[in-house]
């Protein structure tokens with residue numbers, strides 16, 4: 115058992131206030147937040163002068179060790195969570211994808227993922243469970259996995275990746291009705307997998323084989339259309355909806371539209387979408403372009419990243435994730451000559467806290483309290499773990515980051531903790547560094 119810890123002289127930041135205070139931690143729990151706590155000789159001491167004391171980041175969207183397209187993502191639950199903690203994130207919510215369409219039960223998939231994660235993970239984690247097909251046994255399995263013993267409270271639906279992860283609309287609607295019954299959250303990847311498939315065939319037939327084909331096969335309207343469709347189906351099922359990786363203005367507008375109608379819809383932009391645009395897909399260097407291949411793709415509109423941040427500021431979008439799903443250069447190269455074979459995914463879990471600070475707070479769009487909201491507190495609320503997580507307060511878990519808003523760090527694959535031979539944020543200079551991460 116580690117000794118009590120006092121964090122002195124820092125500025126505590128919660129989503130609803132910031133104030134000077136010391137913090138006392140015992141046995142992994144915050145037991146006091148007040149002015150001038152006097153450390154006793156047996157206590158550890160951190161001097162947080164000129165630093166912020168913020169709740170550990172919660173990344174609600176990762177794919178550690180995910181098997182897909184015949185490959186497995188490079189960040190397993192050890193390397194991925196090491197990278198998370200190095201960057202100030204103390205909890206991830208990962209996606210468990212049972213092979214349900216081939217008959218695997220949700221529980222068997224859940225146990226597989228737990229078997230990969232439990233021995234290795236070095237921060238807190240939760241699982242959202244993907245439903246890839248509606249089967250006669252699915253409702254019963256959803257009920258079992260949301261029981262308190264297993265604790266799952268969200269399901270994932272892919273409207274893309276036809277033939278593997280994608281569900282049909284009728285199946286998703288049926289499962290959303292079940293989510294509503296179980297008080298579970300439906301999380302949706304919004305694209306039109308069937309139309310994308312046709313576009314891919316057309317582009318390849320025309321000789322477009324490089325990474326630019328990936329973005330050309332997925333016009334922005336396709337994401338907006340699918341986002342609108344997911345909102346409509348969720349509203350019909352009376353089910354709260356969480357749209358993962360909102361990449362475009364059109365998708366964000368669809369979310370705003372349905373919220374204005376009274377629907378409960380949350381929108382999650384990711385670090386990549388807040389910092390980068392789709393010009394990378396046209397880079398002369400094939401491998402450079404392939405590194406950015408993810409779905410939906412980065413927006414072709416260079417003004418999108420800033421607008422997404424402004425929508426987070428305005429409360430039209432709600433929290434930030436990363437979609438950390440890392441394939442290395444060898445794996446990306448499997449798509450040489452055919453862009454549809456480039457494994458989809460990018461990094462982010464280590465750099466999200468810095469990137470969101472840089473693009474949000476340092477650039478003057480949001481204040482530190484909104485920063486805490488969109489990197490931690492809102493995720494904790496949505497996934498029903500607030501205020502145990504997402505808050506610096508008496509009784510909360512000691513998931514704490516000592517954040518130096520004045521430090522500067524240049525992101526690089528040479529220094530990152532991912533098991534990855536590149537970093538999509540390479541060379542970006544970030545003001546604001548998570549100097550110490552305490553993960554209870």
Ligand SMILES: NC(=O)NCCC(=O)O
Pocket residue numbers: 177303407408409410437439458459460
């Ligand atoms: N996003 C992506 O390209 N890969 C990870 C799987 C997903 O979230 O769609």
Ligand SMILES: [Zn+2]
Pocket residue numbers: 303358359409410
């Ligand atoms: Zn996705």
Ligand SMILES: [Zn+2]
Pocket residue numbers: 175176177358437439
């Ligand atoms: Zn994802």
